[in-house]
Every structure is written in structure tokens, then in C-alpha cells.
Amino acid sequence: MITIRxxxxxxxxxxMMDVEEAVWQMEPLQVHQTFTVLKNGGIILGAYDDDKMxxxxxxxxxFVEGDVYxxxxxxxxxxxxxxxxxxxxMKQRQAELARERGYQKITWTFDPLETPNAYLNIxxxxxVGAYYKVNHYGEMADxxxxxxxxxxxxxxxxxxKSTAVEEVxxxxxxxxxxxxxxxxxxxxxxDSESGEAYYIAVPSNFQQIKEENFELAKAWxxxxxxxxxxxxxxxxxxxxxxxxxxxxxTYYKLTK
Numbered sequence: 532m533i534t535i536r537x538x539x540x541x542x543x544x545x546x547m548m549d550v551e552e553a554v555w556q557m558e559p560l561q562v563h564q565t566f567t568v569l570k571n572g573g574i575i576l577g578a579y580d581d582d583k584m585x586x587x588x589x590x591x592x593x594f595v596e597g598d599v600y601x602x603x604x605x606x607x608x609x610x611x612x613x614x615x616x617x618x619x620x621m622k623q624r625q626a627e628l629a630r631e632r633g634y635q636k637i638t639w640t641f642d643p644l645e646t647p648n649a650y651l652n653i654x655x656x657x658x659v660g661a662y663y664k665v666n667h668y669g670e671m672a673d674x675x676x677x678x679x680x681x682x683x684x685x686x687x688x689x690x691x692k693s694t695a696v697e698e699v700x701x702x703x704x705x706x707x708x709x710x711x712x713x714x715x716x717x718x719x720x721x722d723s724e725s726g727e728a729y730y731i732a733v734p735s736n737f738q739q740i741k742e743e744n745f746e747l748a749k750a751w752x753x754x755x756x757x758x759x760x761x762x763x764x765x766x767x768x769x770x771x772x773x774x775x776x777x778x779x780x781t782y783y784k785l786t787k
Contacts, residue, residue: 533617535624538575538587541566547577547587554607565589574601574628578608578617585612588621590629593638601629603639618651626690635691640667640683643759644737644751646774646781649684653772653783657696658688660769660783663759678745679752684759684769699773699784706730707758710780713740714747715754723765731758731783735776 538544544562551559568591569575578586586608593602603625606618629637641648643663652658667683705725709718710732721729733755734740741748762785771784 532581533585533612533615533620534579535620536577536579537628538577539569543577543584544569544575546584547575547589550584550587550609551605551607553609560589572632574625574632576621576624578612578621580612585609586617586621588625590625590637590639598636599634600636600638601625601634603637606639614647618648619655622651622656626688630690635689637688637690639686640664641686643682643684643755643769643783644733646733646735646737646772649733649769649781649783650772650774652686653769654696654699656688657694658686660684660785661687663763665756665760679741679749680756682752682756682759697771699771699782701730701773701782702728706732706782707762708732708754710734710778713779715751717754721758721761721765726787728784728786729762729767731755731762731785732780733783735774735779735781 538547541562544565547565548559548562565575572592574590576588577584587605588603589605590601590603593600606621608617626637641652643649653660662685664683664685666680668681671677671681704719705727706718707721707729708731709716713734734751737748737751740751766787767785769783770786773782773784775782
């Protein structure tokens with residue numbers, strides 16, 4: 532049985548280091564840092580299968596121009612526990628604790644081509660993709676990012692609002708980029724004066740594409756980057772996500 536627990540001890544944080552290293556294949560955060568975060572407003576959660584930690588969520592206080600919020604920086608699971616719905620349980624528990632401690636907003640980043648994260652963040656949690664950052668972290672050498680620009684969408688989750696889940700219905704006329712048998716293909720043009728919702732298709736199997744055809748993966752990065760930047764600069768935000776798994780495609784809905 533999977534349980535979610537708040538981490539509070541040095542021993543638990545040491546266990547988290549092992550999971551982090553297994554997930555990202557990089558040097559993990561040191562305990563002196565994570566323990567300091569815990570003692571200064573941070574929230575760190577562990578996901579357990581019985582007594583074995585199989586995932587964690589790491590967040591700390593953020594502050595920009597008078598706005599205090601919780602910055603959720605890392606969420607990861609061991610390979611056998613991915614795509615099992617544990618992420619949404621952890622985010623919901625994080626939100627509960629954040630509200631109890633006076634936070635009104637949680638922010639985090641994700642790769643917009645990692646579609647399971649997109650669906651969780653925007654469609655399930657009803658958070659908003661508020662900003663798009665090109666090559667946000669610079670070059671990274673872990674298994675998820677090597678060789679690609681680290682583009683990120685910045686999520687803002689307003690904890691003071693409760694937004695009902697709405698099914699995304701694709702308007703083909705305003706689909707800017709489509710998935711043409713695995714290849715990014717321009718479908719329609721953006722009219723910045725229209726004020727209407729627009730849609731961008733991305734592959735639902737991006738990790739598989741990276742393994743089988745890295746040049747195609749780069750094409751998806753740059754083609755989606757172009758459309759996202761265009762829309763976000765025009766004042767659009769990502770407010771919905773729809774999966775079409777039969778065609779290995781995920782659609783973003785962007786609105787003003």
C-alpha cells in the first residue's frame with residue numbers, strides 16, 4: 532500500500548538522497564541543505580511502499596516582489612512506480628500542508644514535452660501554465676535532459692481557488708501545430724488580435740522518440756518552443772490539457 536508522509540528526520544532525508552540519485556543519476560541534495568529547508572518553511576514529502584521510500588517531493592519558500600509562495604522544485608519516483616497516480620496524491624497532500632501553514636500559492640516548473648506532468652499539473656490539479664522559459668536551466672546532463680534545451684513551463688497553483696475540471700475540446704481551426712504521424716507539422720497561423728483559445732499538439736511518447744530518433748526529438752523541442760513563446764508573449768497561458776493516447780498525442784489549450 533502506498534502512503535504519503537512528511538519527512539522530518541535526518542534519517543528520512545538520507546533515504547531521500549538515495550531515491551533522488553536513482554531517479555536523476557546525479558549528485559543528490561545534501562542533508563544539511565534539505566534539513567535547513569525543513570526548519571525554514573519548506574515541505575518535503577516521501578511516498579512509501581510499506582516502509583520503502585519510492586518517491587519524494589521537495590519544496591521550499593519563495594519570495595518575489597513581495598509575493599510569498601511555496602516553490603515546489605523536485606518530484607520524482609523510482610521507475611516501477613511512475614504513471615500510477617502517486618504524483619497527484621503527493622501534490623494534494625502538499626497543498627493541504629501549504630494551506631495549513633499560510634501559503635496561498637505553489638509554483639514549480641516542468642518540461643512541456645513531458646506530457647504526463649502536463650496532464651497532472653494543468654488538467655488534474657487545475658493549476659495554470661503561467662510562463663514559458665527557453666533553456667531555463669541551461670545544459671543538464673541527467674537522463675531526461677541531455678542534449679536538449681531545458682525549456683520549462685512555470686506552473687502557478689492558486690490555493691485560494693477551487694476550479695472545476697473542464698474537458699478540453701479541440702478546435703481544429705486554431706490548432707497551431709499538429710502531430711503528423713510523429714512529426715511536428717504547422718497546421719494554422721496565430722492571430723494575436725483574435726483573443727480566441729489556441730491549441731498546440733505535442734507527442735505523448737517523447738521519451739521514446741528521444742531514444743529512437745534524437746533529431747526528431749530536437750525538432751519537437753524547437754517547433755513547440757516557437758509556438759509556445761509566440762502565445763505566451765501575447766499574454767496567453769496554458770489552461771487545459773487533453774490526451775489522445777490512440778494517436779500518441781497530447782494537446783495544450785492556451786487562453787487569454
